[in-house]
Amino acid sequence: MEVVMLRRLRDHALTISMFGAFLVFLALQSVFGWHARNEELTDLGAAPVAWPAYLRSGHFAEAVFENWESEFLQMGGYVLLTAYLVQRGSAESKPVGQTDRPEDDERRATPDSPWPVRVSGLPLVVYRNSLSIALLLIFAGSFLGHLLGGTATYNEEQALLAGAPPIGVREFLGTSEFWYQSMQNWQSEFLAVGMLIVLSVFLRQHASPESKPVTAAHSHTGD
Template identity: 60%
Template sequence: MRRWLWFNALALVTFGAFLLFLVLQSVFGWQMRNEQLVQFGREPASYWVYLGSGHFIEAVFENWESEFLQMGSYVLLTGYLVQRGSPESKPLHQTDRPDDYPEAAGANSPAFAKKRGLAYVFYRNSLSIVLFAGFFLSFALHVLGGTADYNEVQKLEHGAPPVSPGKFVTTSDFWFQSMQNWQSEFLAVGALIVLSIVLRQHGSPQSKPVVSSDAHTGE
């Protein structure tokens, strides 16, 4: 067990933090929404009802949407673009790697890496495909949750009739939510790419070795 924990510590800590913060988000969001309901003379909702509300669904998936967009774009762009001096970049003059082709597959290579045709094409692009699939799924759930929350707020504050998801997507409210997350994600990635040219973190694979020159680009 100790060996398994050691080998999987990075994933366990990051997903553990994710679950902790998700639960805390739901608790504080539930309290905030009930405060709003009381202000409008409505009965507070139970915690379990809140988890299925548009307010919670929208808040969760508008953030997931931006994270998957960030990582999918980062994985795809680093396959084609370079940044001199950054460990986040592939070497400046590397166009492709021999290990990216079935001819280089060995006994321990994944089964799909040894195939040809569409299965191989999908597998060699599977990381960005799955990340962008997460983006589109989160985007759709953001729209649905956002529509439900928008309609509830409009009804509470103005007694306005509900709008459809298609109509909600055309509102500035929806795109404000998306852009405030998207811009911050690309700022974070850009900062990592550029700061890692001149700054170091001992022991991290996201950093160059401490003694490497600033011009040294990733392997």
């Protein structure tokens, strides 16, 4: 039993590490965000809120989904763009001149291939694009979460500062504040990916699948 458990931990160590770090940092964000929000409320002359109430607040939702939105936009866009565009010498690019990989041809399906590949038709069309579809759907959901959380926070602050009536989601969507929040995250995500694409032409990380082999020429394209 212990051997099986250790094998499973080894086989899924990267996922466990990523989601473990996510949960730790999300919990820390909620704690520090709670303290920061209570400081803001105190400065506005309002009563502080308890941590469970903060977790249900627009302030927390806005902060979380604002970041998820940019991450999944970047990832979904990256998956789509790398299907059609190349960067010579980059580990993040498919080889120059390559269109589809032989393994992408459904006629090479085996009994172990996923079922949409074996049945073909519409399931295959969806499955061939399922990774980008999933990422962009998560982006859309995060965008909506950011919009709803941001609207709630905006209305709360406007009521405390000026006693202004609340605005609707559509009105907040048209504010500079909402798009400022989005653009400051979107630009940084695409900058980071662009830097990874370019740096992987010249730099290496031993044993990482995100890097070309240490001995590969700078002109070598792909992993």
